[in-house]
Amino acid sequence: MGRKMKADIAKVNFRIASLKRKLRRHLKALGFTKSDDGSLQINGSGKEIIRALHSAQRNEKLDQASALISKRSSELAKFFANGSDVDPQNIQPVLERVKSGTVESELFRLASLTWSVPVSNGFGRRMRYLVWDGYNEKLIGLIAIGDPVFNLSARDKLIGWNPQARAERLVNVMDAYVLGAVPPYNFLLGGKLVACLVRSRDVYDDFTRAYGNTTGIISEQKKKARLLAVMTSSSMGRSSIYNRLKLGDTQYFESLGYTGGWGHFHIPDRIFMDLRDFLREIDHPYADFHQFGQGPNWRMRTTRAALGALGFKSDMLRHGVKREVFYCKLASNATEILRTGRGRPNLKTLMSAEEVGAQAVARWMLPRSVRRPEYLEWTREEMFSLLGRRRVVSFTQAVASHE
Secondary structure, three states: OOHHHHHHHHHHHHHHHHHHHHHHHHHHHHOOEEOOOOOEEOOOOOHHHHHHHOHHHHHHHHHHOHHHHHHHHHHHHHHOOOHHHOOHHHOOEEEEEOOOOOHHHHHHHHHHOOOOOOOOOOOOOEEEEEEEEOOOOEEEEEEEEEOOOOOOHHHHHHHOOOHHHHHHHHHHEEEEEEEEEOOOHHHHOHHHHHHHHOOOHHHHHHHHHHHOOOEOOOOOOEOOOOOOEEEEEOOOOOOOOOOOOEEOOEEOOEEEEEOOOEOOOOOOHHHHHHHHHHHHHOOOHHHHOOOOOOOOOHHHHHHHHHHHHHOOOHHHHEOOOOOEEEEEEOOOOHHHHHHHOOOOOOOOOOOOHHHHHHHHHHHHHHHHHHHOHHHHHOOHHHHHHHHOHHHHHHHHHHHHOOO
């Protein structure tokens, strides 16, 4: 064996040992331990445990957005409500689609950073919305839907898909990857309002205009897509927002059970980039296997390939956080069309965003405001305490400049 080959082998072995130590330290810091069979386990399943497991990923998101927070918060602060700005009797939900490169896009990103569990950027086809209170021009919440994950057993079992049918008709399904209300509207069950707006004629029509006549990148065929169903999942286990979510006789979301607790959120970007660099060093094809058209699960596959090459078991990706999965039918016959590929969408029960909003305010937000008036104590300075203590000062100063 030549000197250069020995040096290369030693370099790779050092890289492997270093990556293993870094990964083990990171997982231990998050609170993971090993079970008797060597797989990962978490001690508990409460919301605080789940938030802690996402802490490294969330801190990365906040660090990446530090310029946005410091430079744009002065202008964007005015869009967040104090509790005293909210008049429950006059809440007027308005749905606004977000375009990239706009103030609205910056506001969407800033507001999403306050989520305790960091949100995805989505992939492929994407539609983002701000939900406004037209009465006071303050932000109620956020909606973002994007291309669905390819493998989701609860969804595929409900519909009755085989692999071929799924490949042909998945184009008619989207995933809601951001869905919720911001304070103080979340105190008034604004999350239920925002969730219901996904099932609106406005969203259905926007999708048809944007993607109804697109051509599949892989199949190169016209898809004639229609938004028949939207999937989402609860980041905190069982959901109090989506369960039993009904307006009148219409059920907006149906629970399909729970995920198996697999994923990659506990592998933050900094370690993921190290894993990809390692795959490049050993000439593994997954190192840069991420072009559009190769599937939305490329990060999962890449991480699994790197962990395998390092000698870890594949169940390193079983983080144990089981999310409740929900199915929202925009067409009442969505499941039948998705299963068979035949039929016209029945949209008779699909209301406009204005109608949905008015019913949701009357159903949940008004009664809540009477029972729980604590929302009145909220100040928008508190909104940005959700971004971490070191970022509060700059935003508080920005708020003061607008008072």
